[in-house]
Amino acid sequence: MVSATFRFYEELNDFLPAERRRTAFTCGCAQAATCKHMIEALGVPHTEVELVLVNGQSVGFERLLAEGDRVAVYPRFERLDISPLLKVRDQPLRNTRFIADAHLGGLAHLLRIAGFDTLYDNHFHDEQIAELAAKEGRIVLTRDRELLKRRIISHGCYVHALKPAQQLRELFERLDLARSARPFSLCLHCNAPLQPIDKALIAERLPPKVRAHQQHFHTCPRCHRVFWQGSHWRSMHALLQPLLRDR
Template sequence: MVTATFRFYEELNDFLPAERRRREFVAPCAENATAKHMIEALGVPHTEVELILVNGESVGFDRRLRDGDRVAVYPKFEALDVSPLLRVREQPLRTPRFVADAHLGALARLLRMAGFDTLYDNRYHDREIADIAGRDGRIVLTRDRDLLKMRSITHGCYVRATEPVRQFLEIIDRLDLARNARPFSLCLVCNAPLRAVDKATVLERLPPSVRDSHERFTTCDACHRVFWEGSHWRRMQALLEQSLQSPASAQGGSQ
């Protein structure tokens, strides 16, 4: 029987049972098992992994494990430059675009609010999400570990937080998205681009109180909704300012 010694680092330990966290442990491996197969068999989705060292050598997911191998598995590095080493994926996606699973509708809305192209439909099945991610080059957002283990998904994030605002802050911080934000450029409902529109062209679609108190409007050509800078807009703006200035230290809140 082939056995190997494993050690997982930082937040990857969240996926392991308590007795295996932050320590080395020995595990039996299937015959001809690859690094990817064993990492996922131990509970860690491959999309969460940035670097694998086997016996101190940087390897890819397809490295077949041999008896006595020592395997170290790392998540995304925040400070250490690992550019000379073999990362397990190709180059990062140039433009961050997302597809969220059925349980993350509120997060999808917040990401759209910040200007990040995010597809969401609570009728999406796992296979459909994987197909969309592969076809469009999107990052999968989910709290379903099994979804991230699907072979066809190359970029994904397991969302650890359970409350939508905290989820939003987590993704902004983890993927370093602050500089890419384009607040209020996308429709919160259908994800289509918003455009400025003259007040006179939408006047009949506005509540009477809005007609008298607002002058700037945007509209979505897909769903034809009209948006203005009301109290909801101001609450969202405050959240964006908080999260984009210091997402790591923000405590979250509710809209």
């Protein structure tokens, strides 16, 4: 067994017991333990980690730990391009797309409203989520730490908040989503990009009050649902405005 000193930064501390948060601590490591093995043994999913420094040098997850190593572990740097330093994965994830597990349907709905490509099906099994995330380059959203420890998942977020609106705010703050949000651009049901449509083409499908008072419409090319700026749009607009204020 060897001893190494660890220090975790920013939100990674949320995964640690109180006495190990925001401070350096030394612990024993199994012989031939890798950085990834120890980071996850300490409770932090590897998908939450963007940069690992051992004795001041950027290393990959597979780096074997040696006696006296000092390990600094960092989360994503959304406002800073650290591509030249990256060793734990090939590059930062710049195309922000998500896949949410079965318990985060409300969050998935809100992310689509904000314009983020988000896969969700409450029948998805963990294995399917991991495979789709790896295949399509998606960020896994879950409250299941074990799911985030699956080897093939490269990017993921453990969602701390319990209610959808709070979860959305959490993600906007952690991932700096405001700059890339495109509100009301996706179908809430199919996740497909919406297209404008002439009112005359769908007039017969509209409720009388909508037909009388609304002029601008969008439709989904997959499910053919029609959207307009009604009461639901107004309530969602009010929800998003505080999150988009700084962009």
